[in-house]
Amino acid sequence: MDFELSPVEKDLREAVKGFARRELAAVAEKMDREEYFPSEVFRQAGSLGFLGASLPEENGGSGLGYLAQAVVLEELARVSPAFALTVGAHSNLCADNLARNGTPEQRKRYVAPLASGEKIGALGLTEPESGSDALSLRTKAEKRGNHYVLNGSKLFITNGPVADILLVYAKTDPARGSRGISAFIVEKEYAGFSVSRKLDKMGMRGSPTGELSLENVEVPAENLVGKENEGAKVVMSGLNVERAVLSAIPVGITEECLSLSLDYARQRRQFGAPIGSFQLIQEKLANMYAQALSSRLLLYHALDSVTRDKRRNRDASTALTYVSEASTRVALDAIQIFGGNGYMRDYPVERLMRDAKLLEIGAGTSEIRRLVVARELLGSLE
Amino acid sequence: MDVLVCVKQVPDPETKLRVAPSGKALDTDGVKFTINNTYDEAMVEEALRMKEEFGFTSVRALSVGPARAEEALRATLAMGADEAVLVETPPGMELDPLFTARLLAAAAADIPHDLVLVGRHAQDDEAGAVGSALGEYLGLPSYSFVTELTPVAASHQLKMRRYLEGGEEVFSGPFPAVLSILKGAKDPRTPTLPNILKARKKPLKKIPVKDLEAKVSVLKGGFQPTSAVTSFTLPPPRSGAKMLEFQTPEEAATKLLKVLKEEAKVL
Numbered sequence: 001m002d003f004e005l006s007p008v009e010k011d012l013r014e015a016v017k018g019f020a021r022r023e024l025a026a027v028a029e030k031m032d033r034e035e036y037f038p039s040e041v042f043r044q045a046g047s048l049g050f051l052g053a054s055l056p057e058e059n060g061g062s063g064l065g066y067l068a069q070a071v072v073l074e075e076l077a078r079v080s081p082a083f084a085l086t087v088g089a090h091s092n093l094c095a096d097n098l099a100r101n102g103t104p105e106q107r108k109r110y111v112a113p114l115a116s117g118e119k120i121g122a123l124g125l126t127e128p129e130s131g132s133d134a135l136s137l138r139t140k141a142e143k144r145g146n147h148y149v150l151n152g153s154k155l156f157i158t159n160g161p162v163a164d165i166l167l168v169y170a171k172t173d174p175a176r177g178s179r180g181i182s183a184f185i186v187e188k189e190y191a192g193f194s195v196s197r198k199l200d201k202m203g204m205r206g207s208p209t210g211e212l213s214l215e216n217v218e219v220p221a222e223n224l225v226g227k228e229n230e231g232a233k234v235v236m237s238g239l240n241v242e243r244a245v246l247s248a249i250p251v252g253i254t255e256e257c258l259s260l261s262l263d264y265a266r267q268r269r270q271f272g273a274p275i276g277s278f279q280l281i282q283e284k285l286a287n288m289y290a291q292a293l294s295s296r297l298l299l300y301h302a303l304d305s306v307t308r309d310k311r312r313n314r315d316a317s318t319a320l321t322y323v324s325e326a327s328t329r330v331a332l333d334a335i336q337i338f339g340g341n342g343y344m345r346d347y348p349v350e351r352l353m354r355d356a357k358l359l360e361i362g363a364g365t366s367e368i369r370r371l372v373v374a375r376e377l378l379g380s381l382e
Numbered sequence: 383m384d385v386l387v388c389v390k391q392v393p394d395p396e397t398k399l400r401v402a403p404s405g406k407a408l409d410t411d412g413v414k415f416t417i418n419n420t421y422d423e424a425m426v427e428e429a430l431r432m433k434e435e436f437g438f439t440s441v442r443a444l445s446v447g448p449a450r451a452e453e454a455l456r457a458t459l460a461m462g463a464d465e466a467v468l469v470e471t472p473p474g475m476e477l478d479p480l481f482t483a484r485l486l487a488a489a490a491a492d493i494p495h496d497l498v499l500v501g502r503h504a505q506d507d508e509a510g511a512v513g514s515a516l517g518e519y520l521g522l523p524s525y526s527f528v529t530e531l532t533p534v535a536a537s538h539q540l541k542m543r544r545y546l547e548g549g550e551e552v553f554s555g556p557f558p559a560v561l562s563i564l565k566g567a568k569d570p571r572t573p574t575l576p577n578i579l580k581a582r583k584k585p586l587k588k589i590p591v592k593d594l595e596a597k598v599s600v601l602k603g604g605f606q607p608t609s610a611v612t613s614f615t616l617p618p619p620r621s622g623a624k625m626l627e628f629q630t631p632e633e634a635a636t637k638l639l640k641v642l643k644e645e646a647k648v649l
């Protein structure tokens with residue numbers, strides 16, 4: 001078994017790391033304090049090719065696997081998990097989904113500007129009345145001539161307030177329930193589309209989250225992604241890839257918390273010795289390392305699993321459930337190791353903790369992911 | 383115009399360094415090597431900036447080092463260099479700055495070059511001696527600690543800048559030449575992912591060091607290191623800071639003075 005990244009993935013990691021420590025670090029705090037979205041840094045990431053690592057070459061991407069995308073997200077998350085989340089929603093939830101399910105024309109028109117960062121992407125599944133029960137969504141799409149007319153609203157949409165291109169799920173046949181869902185590409189310029197609210201969050205601040213409103217939005221029929229009424233398949237396979245790839249964000253948070261804690265434990269002295277010499281601190285560090293290591297292995301395993309089979313739920317869901325809960329625990333331990341400083345905004349660990357909590361909720365909550373895993377393991381009962 | 387950039391792979395500044403059992407070198411076992419020396423990155427950026435600005439023919443990269451130094455060259459190719467040559471040394475082979483300069487000179491003889499650029503110094507041994515020695519072995523003038531350069535092709539002159547403590551010097555001299563670059567006009571670029579991929583396919587020639595033996599042997603100093611390290615120690619660990627407690631600025635100054643006189647003995 002080979003745990004080494006390929007030479008290209010290693011170079012990519014170094015390049016993203018340098019970029020994140022230079023360009024992103026300069027705005028990370030401002031993002032958090034002011035819910036500021038750094039559009040310039042986002043475009044730079046696009047022109048460096050970091051947004052299109054896994055997208056097809058013919059659509060302006062680099063044609064690498066999901067591991068490359070995860071490497072990008074991990075290095076970004078070490079500096080700003082919020083920026084990594086925005087990139088994850090853009091590159092994976094929106095662009096990769098379109099690249100997998102779109103027609104050649106749709107890919108040409110929409111994936112290329114997403115790969116370059118010229119346009120910003122988002123995915124709209126969640127609604128005010130359908131969160132965990134995602135397939136009960138109420139947004140409606142009615143076919144009228146060459147158009148579908150969309151009506152409804154979407155809640156908690158990452159990049160919603162800044163997105164140019166949105167992949168939106170709606171019911172084309174509400175009577176058929178989850179078998180009546182279809183996916184559409186919506187452009188922000190379409191009449192009737194609007195951002196009704198920009199949301200104020202606990203963490204992941206600076207990754208803009210919004211509530212979107214669709215009022216008689218006319219979407220050209222050629223913007224239907226996949227087959228009519230077969231959107232549930234797109235949702236479910238998309239969720240597996242999303243859970244595997246987004247696992248890289250908690251992995252980055254955990255690594256950063258561990259590395260910051262090690263530095264602090266070496267430097268901070270109490271009772272005449274570095275606090276790292278106290279066994280109660282050492283225990284925390286050793287446990288943090290164990291969680292960092294298991295998180296990384298689960299991430300790599302899940303990426304491999306969804307690359308082979310996008311319908312297999314258990315590995316991606318297990319990975320994101322474990323790594324997200326681990327990152328919250330590790331971030332809390334980092335705050336404890338930093339003592340009073342950990343509780344202060346002058347140090348990044350409290351921000352990392354607030355950011356970490358999101359991955360236990362977004363992309364399906366930990367509870368739902370566990371249900372998904374157990375149901376697949378059990379198979380049909382009776 | 384052809385530019386040749388000489389790069390060196392160095393240990394990652396974050397890696398933990400140990401002295402080898404010989405007591406004369408760094409223990410490279412388990413040491414993570416960075417892709418490139420930071421000062422070399424600044425120098426490569428300056429070469430690429432000139433290529434883009436003045437329409438140079440090519441930027442080629444050259445390194446002397448073990449097989450792993452290929453990664454430093456690939457990183458240079460990813461930044462935008464066109465071709466690379468690695469003079470590959472066998473494991474354990476000892477080099478010093480002058481021997482390295484002779485090997486670079488021998489290899490450079492077969493690579494077109496109007497300008498040969500080196501970084502101000504390597505982050506590991508910080509000798510900063512290769513550039514001027516290389517000029518000597520190539521029979522070219524060498525200019526050190528240059529911050530920005532502009533070639534004037536018609537007169538075969540270089541206009542160069544050099545920062546001085548509190549000032550700046552602009553000077554000129556003929557080329558072909560060897561230059562050590564303190565820092566370029568621009569910050570080093572981040573390689574784009576497409577360029578990282580292309581770099582894996584760009585030509586990289588490996589020359590076993592033995593192949594240069596004949597050429598190097600005729601140079602003054604010959605095919606062996608000129609100097610030898612007799613001992614190597616890491617800097618002593620820094621002792622912890624001492625915090626003084628005080629109520630008033632006067633008290634702080636009195637206590638500080640006492641410590642500086644009696645404990646640190648610097649006054």
Ligand SMILES: Cc1cc2nc3c(=O)[nH]c(=O)nc-3n(C[C@H](O)[C@H](O)[C@H](O)COP(=O)(O)OP(=O)(O)OC[C@H]3O[C@@H](n4cnc5c(N)ncnc54)[C@H](O)[C@@H]3O)c2cc1C
Nearest residue numbers: 123124125126131132156157158361362363364365367368
């Ligand atoms: C910052 C942020 C960004 C987001 N980005 C996006 C995005 O880009 N696109 C998008 O479509 N969505 C996005 N979401 C939405 C996210 O996917 C949902 O919030 C999530 O799926 C949970 O839905 P809910 O908030 O409605 O919670 P609810 O479904 O109301 O859940 C409330 C609680 O009940 C539990 N629960 C629900 N059902 C069960 C059950 N059957 N068994 C046990 N427990 C259960 C849940 O686990 C949870 O603890 C984002 C959310 C946030 C906070």
